Amino acid sequence: MTDLTKQQDFPPLKNDRILKVIKGEEPDKLPIWVMRQAGRYMPKFREFRKLHSFFEICQTPELACEVTLMPIERFDFDAAIIFSDILVIPQALGLEVEMKESVGPVIKNPVTIENLNDLNTEGAADRLNYVGEAITLTRKRLNGKVPLIGFAGAPWTLMGYMIEGGGSKTYSKSKKWLYAHETEAHRLLKILTDVIIDYLILQVKSGAQLLQIFESTNRNAEYLNEYLFDRFCQPYLQRIAIEVKNKIAELKLDVPMILFAKGSHYSLEKQKSLGYDVIGIDWTISPKTVRQILGDQVVQGNLDPCALYASPEGIRAHVDEMIKGFGTGNLVVNLGHGIYPDMSEEAVEIFIDAVHSVKL
Numbered sequence: 001m002t003d004l005t006k007q008q009d010f011p012p013l014k015n016d017r018i019l020k021v022i023k024g025e026e027p028d029k030l031p032i033w034v035m036r037q038a039g040r041y042m043p044k045f046r047e048f049r050k051l052h053s054f055f056e057i058c059q060t061p062e063l064a065c066e067v068t069l070m071p072i073e074r075f076d077f078d079a080a081i082i083f084s085d086i087l088v089i090p091q092a093l094g095l096e097v098e099m100k101e102s103v104g105p106v107i108k109n110p111v112t113i114e115n116l117n118d119l120n121t122e123g124a125a126d127r128l129n130y131v132g133e134a135i136t137l138t139r140k141r142l143n144g145k146v147p148l149i150g151f152a153g154a155p156w157t158l159m160g161y162m163i164e165g166g167g168s169k170t171y172s173k174s175k176k177w178l179y180a181h182e183t184e185a186h187r188l189l190k191i192l193t194d195v196i197i198d199y200l201i202l203q204v205k206s207g208a209q210l211l212q213i214f215e216s217t218n219r220n221a222e223y224l225n226e227y228l229f230d231r232f233c234q235p236y237l238q239r240i241a242i243e244v245k246n247k248i249a250e251l252k253l254d255v256p257m258i259l260f261a262k263g264s265h266y267s268l269e270k271q272k273s274l275g276y277d278v279i280g281i282d283w284t285i286s287p288k289t290v291r292q293i294l295g296d297q298v299v300q301g302n303l304d305p306c307a308l309y310a311s312p313e314g315i316r317a318h319v320d321e322m323i324k325g326f327g328t329g330n331l332v333v334n335l336g337h338g339i340y341p342d343m344s345e346e347a348v349e350i351f352i353d354a355v356h357s358v359k360l
């Protein structure tokens with residue numbers, strides 16, 4: 001498909017605040033974007049969803065582009081994130097995923113020990129070309145306004161959904177593999193890692209200017225622990241960082257990588273050693289503690305998504321408190337997880353203004 005000439009054809013970037021922070025340079029203002037920024041808290045998105053199903057939007061570059069641009073046109077965000085879902089990889093491997101209203105994703109044919117060999121691994125990343133097309137189109141339409149983030153789910157997170165058949169309260173089915181079927185667990189994690197690497201490179205070649213890896217099945221620390229993280233997350237996350245970065249270097253591009261491993265405070269120090277440029281932080285750890293562990297590592301986060309329910313003065317106070325803890329250097333501001341669907345657009349405006357008003 002695409003080659004690196006695509007990256008050179010795009011309009012020059014006007015807002016490079018995030019990329020500056022990652023390079024260790026000082027931006028004019030603190031950069032901010034929000035996970036799930038193109039989503040149901042926007043009335044315009046809700047109207048759009050009445051006309052199109054979730055995966056129809058993901059699979060139609062023109063529609064995915066339109067939704068990606070919605071929050072960029074409405075708010076003063078410093079990055080766009082391509083509209084898609086982490087579950088497009090399981091789809092490309094042959095699983096049937098449906099997005100059910102007020103339930104979330106449901107997989108009709110979850111992976112079992114018995115059907116593991118049936119996964120359609122051959123050419124899986126090629127079946128995600130439509131995401132590459134959406135990225136190229138969006139990068140053109142953005143016209144250099146802000147950088148475009150591409151993303152993928154991490155191997156363990158995808159494995160969790162693929163075995164559970166959707167979200168889960170305990171993740172006990174997928175964790176069973178980690179204790180009772182270790183060989184098969186590693187086989188599935190390797191299959192996923194191979195596809196994720198190819199898929200991220202496809203996104204880079206198509207025009208993604210940053211990449212984020214979502215390791216968020218362990219959204220509560222209780223799902224995994226250090227023992228399981230070391231065996232079933234760390235090696236695969238590390239391989240992704242190394243191989244994708246090597247390829248990016250070969251392409252003579254500079255595309256930083258963000259790791260967001262939600263609920264994994266116990267592994268923050270290890271995360272720092274995996275080769276990612278930015279470590280995403282959820283809201284359950286204080287910025288001051290993060291700095292004690294990670295020093296001047298570039299971090300992203302970590303306002304509690306619920307802090308946006310506070311009054312305008314409250315939101316500003318929480319932002320100030322967070323930034324006091326992190327310091328103004330080496331910081332990309334975000335929420336500590338995705339924004340909630342019932343959030344008001346006014347709260348988002350105040351959040352952004354509070355961050356952009358910080359004196360550097």
Ligand SMILES: Cc1c2[nH]c(c1CCC(=O)O)Cc1[nH]c(c(CCC(=O)O)c1C)Cc1[nH]c(c(CCC(=O)O)c1C)Cc1[nH]c(c(C)c1CCC(=O)O)C2
Binds near residue numbers: 037040083214216
């Ligand atoms: C676990 C996970 C998924 N998807 C994703 C994750 C990792 C981050 C996290 O932990 O939240 C990542 C994701 N999902 C979506 C994006 C788009 C980009 C963005 O704006 O951040 C991204 C980056 C769109 C989406 N993905 C989903 C929506 C809402 C569904 C809709 O519009 O009907 C959006 C905008 C649905 C989705 N998709 C997924 C779930 C569990 C749900 C249901 C929960 C919910 O409804 O909010 C799987």
